[in-house]
Amino acid sequence: MKYLAIVGTNSNVSTNRMLLQFMKEHFKQEAQIELCEIKDLPAFYEAKDDQVPQQVEAVSEQIRQADGVIIATPEYDHAITAALKSALEWISYTSQALTDKPVLIVGASHGALGSSRAQAHLRQILDSPELAARIMPSSEFLLGKSQAAFDATGRLIDEDKLTELDEIFREFMLFTQLITKLLSEKTTTKKAKKYVWQTQEA
Template sequence: MKLVGIAGSIADQSYNRTLLKFIAKRFEGLVDIEVLDINDVPVFNQDDDQTNCAAIQNLCKKIEGADGVIIATPEHNHTVPAALKNVIEWLSYEVHPFDAKPVMIVGASYHTQGSSRAQLHLRQILEAPGVNAIVLPGNEFLLGDVKNAFDENGDLKDQRTVDFLQSTLQNFIRFAKVINMIGQTTDYEEEDLSAKNGTDTTVQGVDMNADDWLDQAAKKVNAVEGDSYVKLDSGLLTVDQLNYFLKTIPIELTYVDENNQFIYYNDFLPTEKMLAKRTPAQVGDALDKVHPQISSVLKHVKQVINTLRTGKTDLVSMPVPGNDEKTHVVHYYKAMHDEAGNYKGVNEWAVDIKPIVDEYLRETGQKLVNDPNARVDAITGASENPEVDTTTGASDTLQKIAKPEVKIDTTSSASKH
């Protein structure tokens, strides 16, 4: 993967440039990073358009040609430096290389906050109309007391800080591969999230967005319940038994039909405890109702649904941004088909695989160790294409990608310097 790095300072002695150069040197086995120079960028002035000057054109081409961008920002008066804001002004005026580009933010400062306020502002700037970058949610690397953080060779001294930086970079590599993959989808715009077309199993005459859709629809079709038997391909169960079975499977299951209607989830946990939060009132809703009404969110939903519908891949898998040493939540999406091969919707399951891995290690007496030569592969599951969690509006993962929540990391060693 090819990344470019931008330091938000034009000072001769820039610790943020030193940080970027360290990342490029230390993790060259994971990723190829080119650190760009912003020293020659002119002061932004709409009345004197210099978009075509060499400095701006070079930045634009380098960013467009990269798989992602790492921006290292100092903190000046509780915000980003003027030099960095100036660069973003030029790159969101007549040219827009940040549009849909994955961006990771890091930062170093003299004080203990580690540029936290500048990083918060930078996220907001990068998500502004005209910039439209897609910023890695969470995973913030905040390097404080930077004068004492590096040795004479420009290397970070503290190993815990280096380890946390590596985990953050690995998360960004996964994130960037996902974002770039869905951005390559070109035939998604006609994907209808309103579920207005219906399908042969759509319950007619009932408002699908009604909070009590389940009760109304069940009454409309005389749905069986209780101790009525249902003949399945490989079993005979009552409706009660089927519910017992599904609600005790220790993963979160969701069904979205081929009409993009959210019609089922196994309600085995309170909403606030779920990995992908869902509510009974959402059952029956069209996907454009259960997702936030944000264009970037809906765009990515369409892209991924269309990827599954058209058979570009039949399995979507993605680790959730923000995983740490205690959890590793993964969302999987499987395209469903009938006996004739016709697309019949999406089967989603969300699971924290960390307890499963821990149990395996305990039972076998093995342990996980870091492989310093490993190249991080963002592709999980059987799919050859890395994907993103966007199938149900009940899940908030995509919203975090398109409109990430900013959470300052106070647990990493980087924030303790």
């Protein structure tokens, strides 16, 4: 199984990046996890004449090649970061590469509640018709007080949280297999949608 793990922030120092780096190492016998940074993507704008930035096309291709996507989101003011929202806008406006793609949401924050509100916000966005991702239901991995959650080697310290992460990841692998099987049995090929802003002149 091959997963793309998106670091949902443009910050150079992030416990969400640390969480994905830990997952990449911890689950290396079960799946291949490739980290994807969004910090170098330009802020979203309506590209003229289909001139999509090369960095955006590269991320879209990484998503297409993956069996599923893991997104780690911090929480800023009860929401996802502007950088992550911008990256998702690029995907929805151009490739729509997340359509029908299995997605697992995880998150770390400095507060005690983890990134619960940001995760709920991200679910709403991914469920929009322009993205239409297959979000794993009834799953939340909330890593609170994340500045003290890892040891010096980057290992997750809390054994209960580690057990929880193991269970969620196993469920996500099964979810990915089920979605892949479901889509393979579709009798019709779904074409990319055209939206109002793609068909109207400015």
